[in-house]
Every structure is written in C-alpha cells, then in structure tokens.
Amino acid sequence: MQRLLSVLVLFSGAVYAIEPYTCRNGAFPGYEGIKPARIVAGEGEKVHAREDSVGCPEDDRCLRKGYLINGDKVLVTPAVDGWVCTYYFGKKSDYTGWIPESRIQMLPYSGHPEIKRWTGRWRPISIYRGNKAADFINITRTVRNRLQVDGYTYWDGGKNSYGETVIHYGGVSASGKPKGNNLTVKEGDEESACTVRLRLINNLLVVNDNSQCGGMNVRFQSIYQKTHR
Known part of the structure; x- marks a missing residue:
C-alpha cells in the first residue's frame, strides 16, 4: 500500500503555493506537528496520493498510481492550502504523498502516554x-x-x-x-x-x-x- 508526508508554504506577494519536495518519506520523521489520522472515502473509492515535485500537488500529472482506501490509518502533518502530507505503511512497503484535507479525519492519541x-x-x-x-x-x-x-x-x-x-x-x-x-x-x-x-x-x-x-x-x-x- 502506501505512505505520506509534510508541508511548507512559499509566499509570493498575494500568491502562495506549497513548496516542492517537502513531502518526502525519508524526511517525514523530522517534520513538526505529526498526528494520527484515517482516510475518509466512499465504498470502493480509491484516494490517490500526489507527488511533491514542482507544480504539485494541484496538477493532475502529480497523481500517483498508489492509493489509499476508507479507514486506512496514516500519520499526517498540519494541512497547508487544503493538502495534507501523509505517511502510510503496509505489510510490504511504506509511502508518503499529498492527500486532500477533505479526505483526512484526525484520530485521538495520548499526549501523556504511560x-x-x-x-x-x-x-x-x-x-x-x-x-x-x-x-x-x-x-x-x-x-x-x-x-x-x-x-x-x-x-x-x-x-x-x-x-x-x-x-x-x-x-x-x-x-x-x-x-x-x-x-x-x-x-x-x-x-x-x-x-x-x-x-x-x-x-x-x-x-x-x-x-x-x-x-x-x-x-x-x-x-x-x-x-x-
């Protein structure tokens, strides 16, 4: 299956976009504000993650083959401009990519674990x-x-x-x-x-x-x- 990562914002006057190369598997553990979440999708619906290269994640060319489904557990960083950098791991692989904020539901976790x-x-x-x-x-x-x-x-x-x-x-x-x-x-x-x-x-x-x-x-x-x- 897959995984997902983090976010920065690049401001240019009144226009801003997500900075490229800021949602990376290897860099994810160093991102701030990581929290648990789950994917929200319809029955049988595939939620495709998106690349973090220049022009992404908005452009359709950024779509990856890999996808997540309803209920998949992920780690996420704070949303930026409607996108969330997400990390997912399965039995054979792990994966990072951008997912629309509307597809993310935050999950509870202990801020003071035993x-x-x-x-x-x-x-x-x-x-x-x-x-x-x-x-x-x-x-x-x-x-x-x-x-x-x-x-x-x-x-x-x-x-x-x-x-x-x-x-x-x-x-x-x-x-x-x-x-x-x-x-x-x-x-x-x-x-x-x-x-x-x-x-x-x-x-x-x-x-x-x-x-x-x-x-x-x-x-x-x-x-x-x-x-x-």
Missing part, C-alpha cells in the same frame, strides 16, 4: 533505505520515570570504485525523562552531542536526530514499531 508504553524493543518499519533488520532502539525504565535509550543504526553505501563494501555505523546510549509524548536524549559533549528526539504517537515511535550519531549518512530518522525480535 511510561510502560515507551519501554521495549523498537525497529524501523520504513524500507526505503533497504534492509533495516539490524537497526533497533531499546527503551528501558530506570529511576524516577527516566528512560534509558540504547539504539543502533547503519547506512549501507553499496560498493565503492574498488569493489569494497561501504557501511557506516552509528548509535546512541543516553537517558532522559519524557515531556508529554516527547523524549529527547543526548550523548556526548554539548558541541558534538548525538541528540535523538522520540515522539510516541499511539503505537508508533517517530524518531529523528541531529546528524551527529555516527558516520556519514547515518541517521536515526524513521518510524518505529515495537517488536519482540
């Missing part, structure tokens, strides 16, 4: 960067409702010009105390600290970092689900 909702082993559900089987985040409860976050991630750069496999690694091990459904942890000194932000939205963990948590191109920048593996 500590036990955070704890456990989490793995990224996004597959856009290839095999993520080794990536994980472990969250455990310590004292006074603080949470210990231990995570591992990597970037697979394929083969270089010499035929050598290029893999860069990264990780974080730090603790913090949630503020509502947000948790920020830092490892290292202030100037070069690895900073990871985690947002718990129902059963999903939205994670992004400051690009200081490992080698080149290594990021904690995914949507995670709790797992027993």
Whole structure:
C-alpha cells in the first residue's frame, strides 16, 4: 500500500503555493506537528496520493498510481492550502504523498502516554533505505520515570570504485525523562552531542536526530514499531 508526508508554504506577494519536495518519506520523521489520522472515502473509492515535485500537488500529472482506501490509518502533518502530507505503511512497503484535507479525519492519541508504553524493543518499519533488520532502539525504565535509550543504526553505501563494501555505523546510549509524548536524549559533549528526539504517537515511535550519531549518512530518522525480535 502506501505512505505520506509534510508541508511548507512559499509566499509570493498575494500568491502562495506549497513548496516542492517537502513531502518526502525519508524526511517525514523530522517534520513538526505529526498526528494520527484515517482516510475518509466512499465504498470502493480509491484516494490517490500526489507527488511533491514542482507544480504539485494541484496538477493532475502529480497523481500517483498508489492509493489509499476508507479507514486506512496514516500519520499526517498540519494541512497547508487544503493538502495534507501523509505517511502510510503496509505489510510490504511504506509511502508518503499529498492527500486532500477533505479526505483526512484526525484520530485521538495520548499526549501523556504511560511510561510502560515507551519501554521495549523498537525497529524501523520504513524500507526505503533497504534492509533495516539490524537497526533497533531499546527503551528501558530506570529511576524516577527516566528512560534509558540504547539504539543502533547503519547506512549501507553499496560498493565503492574498488569493489569494497561501504557501511557506516552509528548509535546512541543516553537517558532522559519524557515531556508529554516527547523524549529527547543526548550523548556526548554539548558541541558534538548525538541528540535523538522520540515522539510516541499511539503505537508508533517517530524518531529523528541531529546528524551527529555516527558516520556519514547515518541517521536515526524513521518510524518505529515495537517488536519482540
């Protein structure tokens, strides 16, 4: 199935349009105002997402083949000019794109989840960067409702010009105390600290970092689900 993403506005006098390339799968975890929602559509109706390139999402050429149906659960960012950047994931793939605001119904979520909702082993559900089987985040409860976050991630750069496999690694091990459904942890000194932000939205963990948590191109920048593996 599919997924969806975020929004910015470009003002030009009295005319404004959605800035291109602002509803992207890889960038979605870093967007502000992410909330849960569902798709609203008629019986058998297909709601096609739209590209985020120049002139989109208004132009009909922006229509994608992929579509969502009534009741599909998504994550969304705040609407801009009648469009919502939406993220969807299914069993085999994930997807981002623009959806008309009229097709989105917001869903409730806890702004102050219980500590036990955070704890456990989490793995990224996004597959856009290839095999993520080794990536994980472990969250455990310590004292006074603080949470210990231990995570591992990597970037697979394929083969270089010499035929050598290029893999860069990264990780974080730090603790913090949630503020509502947000948790920020830092490892290292202030100037070069690895900073990871985690947002718990129902059963999903939205994670992004400051690009200081490992080698080149290594990021904690995914949507995670709790797992027993």
